Amino acid sequence: MRLTLTEPKYFRDSVSIISELVNEARFRITPNAVELIAMDPANVAMVVFKLLSSAFAEYDLDEEESLGINLINLKQVLRRAKPTDIMTLELDNGKLNIQFKGNSIRTFSLPIIESEDKEQKVPELVFPVQIKTTSTILNEAIEDVDVVADSVAFVAEPGVFIIKAEGDLSKAKIEIKPSEDTKMTMDADETLKARYSIEYLKKMINGSKLSDEVNISFNKDYPLKLDYKVIDKLSLSFILAPRVEND
DSSP: OEEEESOTHHHHHHHHHHTTTOSEEEEEEOSSEEEEEEEOTTSSEEEEEEEEGGGOSEEEOSSOEEEEEEHHHHHHHHTTOOTTOEEEEEEETTEEEEEEESSSEEEEEEEOOOOOOOOOOOOOOOOSEEEEEEHHHHHHHHHHHHTTOSEEEEEEETTEEEEEEEOSSOEEEEEEOOSSSOEEEEOOSSOEEEEEEHHHHHHHGGGGGTOSEEEEEEOTTSOEEEEEEETTTEEEEEEEOOOOOOO
């Protein structure tokens, strides 16, 4: 296996974001992509990542590989990548070699670990509401509600998407209406509302480092899905379980 990236930021930034939720994970190297599906230790959030073979300058793979990696260690190594470096990943005697080639050639070796080989499957979810907007709009809304509470309600009504939170004394409400930046499709007549953890959302919206746009999908008291995509390069999705309301 020999994989070469001329833009290491796509792998570096993705691993950095994923490592905020997952410590260890298993990468599957398939003919089409470097893939990862993982749950956080609390089983609240799932990460689904694909770095497409078309993102690589070289994608030499004899057979499908499965690599258990400590993401914290991998993140530390990938931080050493300079923007102009060419990055190569190779397997060698049970280790993953990561080479950065620029003004010098630097090579790091990480051990392949035995992670729990319970294959994660992405659940089949049906979403009557989908919002496509800029990453900035979602990030600012989450930052706004973060100052008043530790959970947030996503509310969809015909013609408006609302993000709101309520603390002991304070409230925050952000209304996002369809515009040039925001497209909304809703296949329901009733108001749809679900509550989610802001702590998890703050980690997930770092997907904005990869893509200027985000797809938001949810349903009433149902998991939330955030999708970040770079055409012909990668996709990074998060699925977040809803928080039960204590009314």
